[in-house]
Amino acid sequence: MILPQPLLGELSGLLGMLVLLTALYLQSQTFVDPTIRGVAAQSLFLAFLFVILFLGSGDVNLLYLAAITAGIRGLLIPAVMLYQVRRFKHSLRESGSGQRVPSLVIVGVIVVIGGYALFKTVLLPTLSNPSASVPFVLVLLSLLLMATRRNALTQMTGFLEEENAVLYAGALVAPSIPLLIEFAVVLDILGVILVGVILSATRDVLRLLDEPELEQLTG
Amino acid sequence: MDQSLIFIALLAAPAAGAAISLVPRDGVEVAASLASSAAAVLVSLFLLASGTSGVFGLFYSDGLTRIMAITISSVFFTSVAYSWFYVRRINEPLIRFRWYYSLLDLFAFTMFLAVTVNDLGIVWIAIEATTVTSALLVALERERTSVEAAWRYTLIVSAGLVASLLSVVFVYYSQGTLLISDLMGSSIRAGLLMPVAVGFALVGYGTKAGIAPMHAWLPDAHSEAPSPVSAMFSGILLPTSIYALVRTFNLLQGLASFGAMRNLLIGFGVFTALLAAIIMGHQRNYKRMLAYSSMENMGIILIGFALGGIGIVGAAVQIVAHAFAKSSAFYESGNILVAYESKNMAEVQGVAGRLRYSGYLFALSCLAVTGAPPFGVFVGEFMILTMALSTGNVALVLLLAAVYIYGFIGLNRQSVKMVFGQSSSGQLVDGTTAGPAPRAAPQGEHWVSVAIPLANLAVALVIGVYMSPMLLQAAQGMVP
Numbered sequence: 150m151i152l153p154q155p156l157l158g159e160l161s162g163l164l165g166m167l168v169l170l171t172a173l174y175l176q177s178q179t180f181v182d183p184t185i186r187g188v189a190a191q192s193l194f195l196a197f198l199f200v201i202l203f204l205g206s207g208d209v210n211l212l213y214l215a216a217i218t219a220g221i222r223g224l225l226i227p228a229v230m231l232y233q234v235r236r237f238k239h240s241l242r243e244s245g246s247g248q249r250v251p252s253l254v255i256v257g258v259i260v261v262i263g264g265y266a267l268f269k270t271v272l273l274p275t276l277s278n279p280s281a282s283v284p285f286v287l288v289l290l291s292l293l294l295m296a297t298r299r300n301a302l303t304q305m306t307g308f309l310e311e312e313n314a315v316l317y318a319g320a321l322v323a324p325s326i327p328l329l330i331e332f333a334v335v336l337d338i339l340g341v342i343l344v345g346v347i348l349s350a351t352r353d354v355l356r357l358l359d360e361p362e363l364e365q366l367t368g
Numbered sequence: 369m370d371q372s373l374i375f376i377a378l379l380a381a382p383a384a385g386a387a388i389s390l391v392p393r394d395g396v397e398v399a400a401s402l403a404s405s406a407a408a409v410l411v412s413l414f415l416l417a418s419g420t421s422g423v424f425g426l427f428y429s430d431g432l433t434r435i436m437a438i439t440i441s442s443v444f445f446t447s448v449a450y451s452w453f454y455v456r457r458i459n460e461p462l463i464r465f466r467w468y469y470s471l472l473d474l475f476a477f478t479m480f481l482a483v484t485v486n487d488l489g490i491v492w493i494a495i496e497a498t499t500v501t502s503a504l505l506v507a508l509e510r511e512r513t514s515v516e517a518a519w520r521y522t523l524i525v526s527a528g529l530v531a532s533l534l535s536v537v538f539v540y541y542s543q544g545t546l547l548i549s550d551l552m553g554s555s556i557r558a559g560l561l562m563p564v565a566v567g568f569a570l571v572g573y574g575t576k577a578g579i580a581p582m583h584a585w586l587p588d589a590h591s592e593a594p595s596p597v598s599a600m601f602s603g604i605l606l607p608t609s610i611y612a613l614v615r616t617f618n619l620l621q622g623l624a625s626f627g628a629m630r631n632l633l634i635g636f637g638v639f640t641a642l643l644a645a646i647i648m649g650h651q652r653n654y655k656r657m658l659a660y661s662s663m664e665n666m667g668i669i670l671i672g673f674a675l676g677g678i679g680i681v682g683a684a685v686q687i688v689a690h691a692f693a694k695s696s697a698f699y700e701s702g703n704i705l706v707a708y709e710s711k712n713m714a715e716v717q718g719v720a721g722r723l724r725y726s727g728y729l730f731a732l733s734c735l736a737v738t739g740a741p742p743f744g745v746f747v748g749e750f751m752i753l754t755m756a757l758s759t760g761n762v763a764l765v766l767l768l769a770a771v772y773i774y775g776f777i778g779l780n781r782q783s784v785k786m787v788f789g790q791s792s793s794g795q796l797v798d799g800t801t802a803g804p805a806p807r808a809a810p811q812g813e814h815w816v817s818v819a820i821p822l823a824n825l826a827v828a829l830v831i832g833v834y835m836s837p838m839l840l841q842a843a844q845g846m847v848p
Contacts, residue, residue, distance in 0.1 A: 305523070343503075
């Protein structure tokens with residue numbers, strides 16, 4: 150082991166906190182570009198965290214997971230999303246409920262507190278790993294992001310955040326679980342399809358949700 | 369014979385079809401997909417007839433596996449055949465047709481994998497892969513609404529399925545294995561984590577199965593996808609997700625938390641079925657109406673599995689009968705869409721006068737999916753109601769009866785108006801004046817567009833009047 154175990158624990162806790170703080174940062178953004186950069190940063194923090202967990206356990210799967218997380222969710226998908234943003238001449242801004250950012254941040258903080266209380270009551274007695282509360286809360290925050298934003302790219306950042314959260318939970322709770330890499334790969338393929346193919350299908354698809362013709366999709 | 373070869377053949381057929389479909393030569397994609405889906409039907413028929421149960425290498429088979437395999441292969445085959453008639457009418461498809469057929473084959477492959485593999489982790493991967501393979505199929509027609517529906521479908525379903533990944537993680541953490549045979553063969557370690565895992569599975573797989581309130585994607589995707597894809601979504605994709613949920617739920621057998629989780633599943637099933645039955649009758653878009661009918665059926669099927677006993681047999685019968693009847697309804701809706709170029713029911717009236725066979729078949733399909741006797745769905749619903757009665761839960765019986773009646777009236781009132789009614793303006797869509805008799809000159813219908821839904825409807829009828837011993841044996845084998 151290169152680093153002493155207590156130091157690895159400290160680093161793991163620090164990176165976990167950074168991951169959580171980036172989640173709250175994502176909640177506080179009105180424009181799309183910083184949200185994408187935020188989720189890219191979160192993925193990179195998580196990749197470092199997987200490396201730290203690898204140094205602690207020696208499980209090489211965690212190293213692969215770190216590479217996938219940094220390469221695909223930290224760099225590739227955000228790059229494609231930022232390219233989508235640049236197709237517009239002006240900054241993309243949230244519309245509808247997404248504009249009420251201050252109140253959404255407060256809701257986010259309430260979700261963090263409520264989520265932790267729920268984790269402590271339901272899961273902590275059996276999981277016996279308090280650090281697992283971070284990915285649990287992260288899942289709730291990502292769902293909040295997806296549910297409250299109307300812009301397709303911001304919803305996509307919510308999806309990436311949720312993927313980060315679940316892989317984080319998997320690596321933390323059951324690092325020896327088989328197929329963890331495969332889980333990440335399937336989710337990333339889906340992410341690439343979402344941003345690379347569906348969002349590219351029509352030029353102005355990013356504004357689809359405001360179009361009156363979409364009233365057909367009601368009821 | 370090494371029996372794992374049966375399962376390998378079942379997977380190899382659509383995989384080969386997917387690969388050959390990409391050969392850039394006209395007609396190859398249709399021939400390859402038809403051949404591969406026909407081969408899948410033959411293999412799954414053999415699987416059903418042989419009653420193969422147990423663990424075979426990477427695969428696991430029991431009654432539920434055999435029923436799912438024959439259902440998936442049959443609807444896959446008829447959807448490929450109907451696609452030959454339907455998709456060539458799409459002017460500017462999002463992807464080339466050979467990619468369409470290839471993805472259709474891969475879509476079937478992922479569903480076969482989900483229902484045959486002996487590992488809950490791979491089941492999750494396969495279910496997630498169904499989203500990967502079908503997302504572009506939803507957006508095939510490249511309209512703004514279909515692209516948006518594909519987006520909503522992929523995002524909502526994936527977000528939900530991440531919850532079921534947590535379920536897989538929790539099962540592994542608490543039991544130390546993900547092999548279905550090991551989990552079912554040994555006593556499950558009790559604890560709070562297993563019911564929590566089932567709860568996450570309910571949210572995750574329930575999202576994909578259209579269980580309310582996680583169903584938001586379902587009406588959009590079903591209504592915007594091409595009709596053969598809608599048929600596969602409704603007839604086999606939703607039950608495949610129910611399969612994954614039931615596999616996880618059944619792990620609780622014998623644990624103290626089983627009763628509470630069973631009640632939770634029944635609660636979600638009732639809520640889903642009731643919500644869909646109420647909304648269904650107020651739709652303006654006939655494909656959305658059929659989508660809500662699928663939701664109603666999935667709710668009822670979930671109740672059947674949760675109730676146990678003859679309820680499980682009823683749920684299995686309903687899965688098969690609903691798949692055939694609903695795919696028939698969706699193929700007919702495709703015929704109507706091709707003729708009327710509208711999904712709005714106000715603009716689609718007097719179908720029987722214009723598309724004689726499709727009109728009548730559509731009305732009959734709607735009767736079949738809402739549990740009209742003697743179709744198979746009726747038998748399934750009757751068994752589930754019987755099981756509910758035997759539990760002595762009067763509230764559940766009354767709610768189920770309300771679902772059956774409200775759903776039946778809601779859907780059939782609308783379909784009868786469509787098939788036999790006249791447009792609100794007093795004129796038919798083609799401009800001729802409406803009268804009391806058949807109001808428009810009957811339009812020629814392609815024999816394929818009639819024969820395929822007719823065949824499926826006939827199977828749904830046969831299941832109702834003649835319970836095949838093979839099917840019954842498989843369904844009864846599922847009862848613990």
